[in-house]
Amino acid sequence: xxxxxxxxxxxxxxxxxxxxxxxxxxxxxxxxxxxxxxxxxxxxxxxxxxxxxxxxxxxxxxxxxxxxxxxxxxxxxxxxxxxxxxxxxxxxxxxxxxxxxxxxxxxxxxxxxxxxxxxxxxxxxxxxxxxxxxxxxxxxxxxxxxxxxxxxxxxxxxxxxxxxxxxxxxxxxxxxxxxxxxxxxxxxxxxxxxxxxxxxxxxxxxxxxxxxxxxxxxxxxxxxxxxxxxxxxxxxxxxxxxxxxxxxxxxxxxxxxxxxxxxxxxxxxxxxxxxxxxxxxxxxxxxxxxxxxxxxxxxxxxxxxx
Numbered sequence: 505x506x507x508x509x510x511x512x513x514x515x516x517x518x519x520x521x522x523x524x525x526x527x528x529x530x531x532x533x534x535x536x537x538x539x540x541x542x543x544x545x546x547x548x549x550x551x552x553x554x555x556x557x558x559x560x561x562x563x564x565x566x567x568x569x570x571x572x573x574x575x576x577x578x579x580x581x582x583x584x585x586x587x588x589x590x591x592x593x594x595x596x597x598x599x600x601x602x603x604x605x606x607x608x609x610x611x612x613x614x615x616x617x618x619x620x621x622x623x624x625x626x627x628x629x630x631x632x633x634x635x636x637x638x639x640x641x642x643x644x645x646x647x648x649x650x651x652x653x654x655x656x657x658x659x660x661x662x663x664x665x666x667x668x669x670x671x672x673x674x675x676x677x678x679x680x681x682x683x684x685x686x687x688x689x690x691x692x693x694x695x696x697x698x699x700x701x702x703x704x705x706x707x708x709x710x711x712x713x714x715x716x717x718x719x720x721x722x723x724x725x726x727x728x729x730x731x732x733x734x735x736x737x738x739x740x741x742x743x744x745x746x747x748x749x750x751x752x753x754x755x756x757x758x759x760x761x762x763x764x765x766x767x768x769x770x771x772x773x774x775x776x777x778x779x780x781x782x783x784x785x786x787x788x789x790x791x792x793x794x795x796x797x798x799x800x801x802x803x804x805x806x807x808x809x810x
Contacts, residue, residue: 698779703729721738750776
């Protein structure tokens with residue numbers, strides 16, 4: 505299904521090129537259709553075996569040894585992000601760790617067919633990644649999308665040796681958010697009710713929690729129906745960020761905390777109900793079932809929004 509989607513995109517592009525060019529052979533088809541990589545099946549228990557199994561299941565290529573042309577290629581233009589490769593032999597243990605994180609924290613959290621249809625065609629594993637054409641420490645990223653057909657994940661190297669549970673948990677959230685933003689952009693039908701329930705003013709008020717459970721920022725966000733604001737401010741987030749963070753909140757939070765949020769904050773409950781209904785009806789994905797699978801000892805009740 506994933507390749508069919510990309511071929512449809514290519515077909516649309518070729519129609520545009522044909523209309524603009526008198527030479528029908530001016531755009532080679534094999535330069536546009538997503539390449540088929542010859543993945544190593546690997547030995548039993550190896551990272552290459554896991555990568556091959558993920559590709560067979562979801563249709564996604566996880567690449568840690570690749571040429572720069574593969575990284576740069578997009579459907580429209582070139583990806584200009586800077587990266588340091590992680591394809592050295594001594595980095596294989598880091599590759600394996602990152603592939604396992606991606607598999608456990610993101611891929612397994614969703615329905616198999618949903619991932620197959622919506623996950624990026626390529627995932628590049630790199631040592632360092634910058635949202636700029638040259639190295640800039642202020643623009644170093646853990647996860648970055650090319651807005652097209654691929655994402656890149658960094659820290660596949662010694663930098664992650666010092667990471668604790670907090671850093672790995674944060675990366676898991678970033679990965680899931682990147683995936684959600686990635687497929688939100690390609691949705692032909694948007695979650696209109698969820699969007700219509702957004703707070704309508706340019707900024708939202710700061711409010712302290714009378715029960716002192718949440719800090720002022722988190723309580724203020726929840727009070728108006730947001731997980732966070734734009735760039736962690738009191739400004740409404742972009743629609744894709746809003747959508748992605750809400751999905752991550754529901755699928756990645758224990759039932760006890762979610763019940764507290766939806767009980768105390770009417771706006772969060774109303775928007776959560778709208779989002780879950782949209783995902784179930786339009787995306788064939790049950791967010792509550794996903795949460796239950798992720799937190800079997802603390803599931804969110806199926807009737808939470810009744």
